[in-house]
Amino acid sequence: MASSGGISNQLFISVQLESPRLAELDLDPHLFGSHPVAGSWDPCKALPLERASAAVWNLSCVVPSQREPLDFKFLLKQRDDSSQCIVEEGPNRSLGCQSNEVEMRTAVFKLDEGKDVLECKVQVETEMLSPFDLAASWKAQQEYLQPSRVRGAHDVTINTGLEGSAKNGFASGLELDLEKYVVPTPNMGSGVVYAANLTENPRSLLQTGSSSNNDTAKDIVYNSTKGDSSPNHYVNTMKGATGGHAPSLEEQRAMFVDRGVGSPNFARPTKQTFSVSNFKLDSEAKQDMPAAEGAVAAAAVADQMYGPKEDRKLTIVLVGLPARGKTFTAAKLTRYLRWLGHETKHFNVGKYRRLKHGTNQTADFFRGDNREGVEARNEVAALAMEDMLSWMQEGGQVGIFDATNSTRIRRNMLMKMAEGKCKIIFLETICNDKDVLERNIRLKVQQSPDYAEQTDFEAGVQDFKERLTYYEKVYEPVEEGSYIKMIDMVSGKGGQLQINDISGYLPGRIVFFLVNCHLTPRPILLTRHGESMDNVRGRIGGDSSLSEAGQLYSRKLASFVEKRLKSERTASIWTSTLQRTILTAHPIIGFPKIQWRALDEINAGVCDGMTYDEIKKSKPEEYESRKKDKLRYRYPRGESYLDVIQRLEPVIIELERQRAPVVVIAHQAVLRALYAYFADKPLEEVPNIEIPLHTIIEIQMGVAGVQEKRYKLMDAVHPTAGL
Numbered sequence: 105m106a107s108s109g110g111i112s113n114q115l116f117i118s119v120q121l122e123s124p125r126l127a128e129l130d131l132d133p134h135l136f137g138s139h140p141v142a143g144s145w146d147p148c149k150a151l152p153l154e155r156a157s158a159a160v161w162n163l164s165c166v167v168p169s170q171r172e173p174l175d176f177k178f179l180l181k182q183r184d185d186s187s188q189c190i191v192e193e194g195p196n197r198s199l200g201c202q203s204n205e206v207e208m209r210t211a212v213f214k215l216d217e218g219k220d221v222l223e224c225k226v227q228v229e230t231e232m233l234s235p236f237d238l239a240a241s242w243k244a245q246q247e248y249l250q251p252s253r254v255r256g257a258h259d260v261t262i263n264t265g266l267e268g269s270a271k272n273g274f275a276s277g278l279e280l281d282l283e284k285y286v287v288p289t290p291n292m293g294s295g296v297v298y299a300a301n302l303t304e305n306p307r308s309l310l311q312t313g314s315s316s317n318n319d320t321a322k323d324i325v326y327n328s329t330k331g332d333s334s335p336n337h338y339v340n341t342m343k344g345a346t347g348g349h350a351p352s353l354e355e356q357r358a359m360f361v362d363r364g365v366g367s368p369n370f371a372r373p374t375k376q377t378f379s380v381s382n383f384k385l386d387s388e389a390k391q392d393m394p395a396a397e398g399a400v401a402a403a404a405v406a407d408q409m410y411g412p413k414e415d416r417k418l419t420i421v422l423v424g425l426p427a428r429g430k431t432f433t434a435a436k437l438t439r440y441l442r443w444l445g446h447e448t449k450h451f452n453v454g455k456y457r458r459l460k461h462g463t464n465q466t467a468d469f470f471r472g473d474n475r476e477g478v479e480a481r482n483e484v485a486a487l488a489m490e491d492m493l494s495w496m497q498e499g500g501q502v503g504i505f506d507a508t509n510s511t512r513i514r515r516n517m518l519m520k521m522a523e524g525k526c527k528i529i530f531l532e533t534i535c536n537d538k539d540v541l542e543r544n545i546r547l548k549v550q551q552s553p554d555y556a557e558q559t560d561f562e563a564g565v566q567d568f569k570e571r572l573t574y575y576e577k578v579y580e581p582v583e584e585g586s587y588i589k590m591i592d593m594v595s596g597k598g599g600q601l602q603i604n605d606i607s608g609y610l611p612g613r614i615v616f617f618l619v620n621c622h623l624t625p626r627p628i629l630l631t632r633h634g635e636s637m638d639n640v641r642g643r644i645g646g647d648s649s650l651s652e653a654g655q656l657y658s659r660k661l662a663s664f665v666e667k668r669l670k671s672e673r674t675a676s677i678w679t680s681t682l683q684r685t686i687l688t689a690h691p692i693i694g695f696p697k698i699q700w701r702a703l704d705e706i707n708a709g710v711c712d713g714m715t716y717d718e719i720k721k722s723k724p725e726e727y728e729s730r731k732k733d734k735l736r737y738r739y740p741r742g743e744s745y746l747d748v749i750q751r752l753e754p755v756i757i758e759l760e761r762q763r764a765p766v767v768v769i770a771h772q773a774v775l776r777a778l779y780a781y782f783a784d785k786p787l788e789e790v791p792n793i794e795i796p797l798h799t800i801i802e803i804q805m806g807v808a809g810v811q812e813k814r815y816k817l818m819d820a821v822h823p824t825a826g827l
């Protein structure tokens with residue numbers, strides 16, 4: 105917003121710091137920085153943050169707009185001795201004069217001479233406000249003691265508490281009303297997590313005890329004895345369908361693909377009956393069946409019937425120089441494929457290297473002429489590939505092999521290891537955008553365990569850039585085999601995708617997904633409709649209107665959306681075709697509304713309009729069957745959660761493709777499925793994820809992955825508990 109006629113705009117800054125430990129440690133968070141408003145880097149003049157809740161401190165202030173960015177950092181002061189300051193680690197934070205700039209880097213403080221580390225979640229938002237907006241807000245506040253209704257301005261209440269500080273030109277204590285509605289997020293967490301840390305831990309190293317990751321151990325246990333992909337579990341299930349004896353090989357051949365558990369009363373296909381949806385498959389092939397429905401399951405069958413064995417297993421081998429977004433792309437692809445029901449795991453070779461060789465390799469370790477380094481790196485790459493192939497033997501379907509894999513020799517080694525066991529597709533990420541590279545390098549040094557002990561951030565950046573030059577010297581672009589090249593796509597300004605020798609259902613889905621992805625940060629707001637009359641009655645499905653409370657929520661939601669998205673030039677409102685979501689969206693003005701049938705609530709079939717108690721009494725076997733396997737259970741003439749996931753796939757693709765914010769007003773089961781995608785939740789958890797009424801779940805998609813924030817606008821009078 106340019107300054108008008110010599111009257112300069114004001115930069116509104118809203119800062120939030122969150123950590124449950126701050127209060128315990130008697131530490132008061134402050135902010136200090138380059139502008140006189142922020143103490144001109146004098147810790148004694150640092151601005152204190154105000155405590156907003158048990159673990160949240162915030163500060164809002166207005167800074168006369170400045171030509172240069174506002175550089176600042178957080179610092180902690182001991183409550184009983186404010187002369188003791190602890191300044192946060194890492195580079196200065198910098199705010200330009202853009203509106204709605206959101207900076208999320210976690211604040212890291214070293215306590216007790218570095219023996220203890222305190223991490224605080226950070227949210228920083230900025231807004232350029234014209235003096236007129238500010239004055240009008242002030243006037244509205246003074247005269248009507250109401251939050252301002254000035255178009256476009258924050259709904260602020262101006263707190264004149266810090267009179268003294270008004271001298272140096274800023275009205276302190278501006279408080280964002282929206283923050284009052286923030287409620288804790290569940291374990292999805294919103295701290296920035298280093299994506300490579302979430303990848304598979306080396307079972308090979310685990311056996312030698314050099315890695316202490318229970319998850320992998322649990323994972324191995326899970327794959328071999330639990331879940332419905334293991335033969336013994338499957339045989340037991342089939343005993344029920346064959347009158348109690350273990351199915352003979354002939355009967356096993358009659359096992360059917362349809363993943364819907366459905367009503368136990370329906371005639372189970374036996375070896376005489378054969379319908380299109382019940383392909384005869386031997387139990388061994390059954391293991392590869394994804395826990396998915398519809399298109400994915402049918403394609404998996406087709407691939408199995410016609411494709412060679414290795415086509416049933418797919419490995420996406422990432423290729424690219426460091427800081428090209430490989431790990432981020434790998435994590436996104438893993439999340440998407442898992443959500444569709446494909447057994448997918450992300451193997452990061454860097455993690456193997458760190459576990460086997462420690463985290464303080466300097467750039468020299470990565471020199472192409474460092475024989476020892478090259479051998480060590482190839483060794484851990486082979487270990488990771490061995491682990492992945494073993495996992496595939498146990499039922500894994502798609503492996504994401506994340507490393508630079510920057511030479512033909514390395515790639516040939518991987519292809520040789522995979523021969524006859526799985527299909528390999530190379531996914532090469534190429535980035536020529538200097539700004540994107542610089543940002544990725546700084547993000548990498550900030551987050552990677554390789555630089556956790558590096559106290560001098562700039563030295564870390566130099567070391568990483570040196571490592572980069574060594575890789576560039578030996579880098580050989582992919583020209584061999586099946587490959588996908590993503591060229592300058594992450595910057596969100598076009599770019600291109602090149603593919604070679606790509607065929608089959610799953611590779612096709614992967615290409616389609618990658619074409620639609622980008623990293624442009626934008627919020628996606630998920631919320632259920634306002635309380636409906638059927639919610640009050642405890643009836644499921646249906647197409648009822650809103651209760652009084654539901655109508656009130658629709659008005660609050662409209663006010664929230666107006667404030668939260670006021671500075672967004674374009675945003676859209678998506679609803680289902682059921683009236684409870686359309687009525688909820690009705691009071692929202694100024695944004696296009698789109699009705700998606702794909703967003704309709706799970707179809708309860710013959711149980712539609714019933715209460716859970718009525719189902720339990722009149723259809724006890726349905727009730728029990730759904731309780732036993734709520735993910736796969738399909739209502740008679742209705743849907744399962746897996747069916748809902750399948751029909752939501754185009755919605756996910758469109759949400760990934762959108763660059764502007766989207767408000768999705770939908771239903772409990774539908775939002776469970778959508779949330780599970782963003783939160784990378786296991787499919788088994790989907791049917792029981794908490795999606796309370798009258799609460800907005802804000803998903804922030806961006807460079808550092810997916811973060812979440814929740815706003816509860818009002819209580820739900822009749823919370824609906826799922827079956």
Ligand SMILES: O=P(O)(O)OC[C@H]1O[C@@](CO)(OP(=O)(O)O)[C@@H](O)[C@@H]1O
Nearest residue numbers: 632644645705771772773824826827
């Ligand atoms: O899968 P469960 O837990 O039954 O939840 C789905 C049910 O939630 C409900 C409410 O009970 O959704 P909503 O009100 O959000 O449209 C029912 O309509 C729907 O059948």
